[in-house]
Amino acid sequence: MLSPPHDLAERFREDGFAVWPGAIDGSTLEELRRAINRHVEAHDPEADRAVFRTDDRDAGREEVFFASARSVQGFLEAEAVDADGELNAAPDRCLNKIGHALHDLDPAFEDLARSRPVREGFAIGGLERPRLVQSMVIFKPPGIGGEVRWHQDASYLLTDPQRVVGLWIALEDADRTNGCLWMAPGAHRSPLRERYEVDWGTREGALRDVDATPWPSEATPIEVSAGSMVIFHDHMPHRSEANRSPRSRVAVTLHAHAADARWVPQNWLQRDPLPHFDL
Numbered sequence: 001m002l003s004p005p006h007d008l009a010e011r012f013r014e015d016g017f018a019v020w021p022g023a024i025d026g027s028t029l030e031e032l033r034r035a036i037n038r039h040v041e042a043h044d045p046e047a048d049r050a051v052f053r054t055d056d057r058d059a060g061r062e063e064v065f066f067a068s069a070r071s072v073q074g075f076l077e078a079e080a081v082d083a084d085g086e087l088n089a090a091p092d093r094c095l096n097k098i099g100h101a102l103h104d105l106d107p108a109f110e111d112l113a114r115s116r117p118v119r120e121g122f123a124i125g126g127l128e129r130p131r132l133v134q135s136m137v138i139f140k141p142p143g144i145g146g147e148v149r150w151h152q153d154a155s156y157l158l159t160d161p162q163r164v165v166g167l168w169i170a171l172e173d174a175d176r177t178n179g180c181l182w183m184a185p186g187a188h189r190s191p192l193r194e195r196y197e198v199d200w201g202t203r204e205g206a207l208r209d210v211d212a213t214p215w216p217s218e219a220t221p222i223e224v225s226a227g228s229m230v231i232f233h234d235h236m237p238h239r240s241e242a243n244r245s246p247r248s249r250v251a252v253t254l255h256a257h258a259a260d261a262r263w264v265p266q267n268w269l270q271r272d273p274l275p276h277f278d279l
């Protein structure tokens with residue numbers, strides 16, 4: 001692990017995000033890659049057809065998604081399934097993501113969650129006592145990795161007060177050709193535009209517009225090498241483009257909320273961190 005540049009906390013406050021190159025060392029990256037391969041091998045895309053996409057205002061994101069709060073669920077790329085419902089990508093190249101409880105259920109992710117760079121990353125984001133609630137692997141497979149449209153993470157992790165921090169860790173180099181993140185420095189000061197809310201009576205979720213502020217017209221590509229950590233604010237608008245390149249762009253994300261924050265009742269994720277993850 002390389003020490004974080006001295007101005008990262010200031011960058012986070014000013015820009016709404018901060019980039020820490022070399023945060024995660026090579027042997028930890030290798031350990032994570034091995035663990036991810038085990039999950040990919042265990043996932044049967046013929047039998048498990050849950051898809052994750054962000055171009056449909058999150059329609060139909062229900063029971064499988066809710067259950068994934070406490071499990072490790074695979075979600076396919078939309079383009080991995082053709083119009084007849086047939087799989088048209090190789091089984092190890094068709095996942096969009098797996099989540100959302102890797103940190104509870106997989107020792108490699110538990111080790112990562114407890115590691116010094118992760119604690120430091122959350123501290124840079126202002127969380128001295130982070131409560132880790134969600135972990136994911138985002139695959140962005142070559143050729144079919146889907147676009148992630150503009151969003152703010154607080155739309156999907158609704159807490160009161162709103163204090164969630166995301167860590168995005170590159171397992172592979174990410175640049176604008178294979179779908180790196182794009183962010184708009186300073187735009188974390190803009191209001192929350194959408195809320196994904198669940199009606200627990202009908203168990204249906206819906207994305208609701210709550211502010212008409214437009215999405216940023218300009219953004220910066222966050223081009224990083226493997227092992228870098230991007231620390232970002234829950235109101236930071238961010239997106240990533242489809243990956244039409246022949247290179248994958250695997251990343252791990254961890255999200256935590258502040259110790260004094262609680263879920264609002266409509267949030268899809270209702271779980272508390274396990275006691276030992278009250279870091």
Ligand SMILES: O=C(O)CCC(=O)C(=O)O
Nearest residue numbers: 138148153238240251253
């Ligand atoms: O990795 C990506 O392409 C998008 C990740 C993202 O938007 C998120 O973690 O909130």
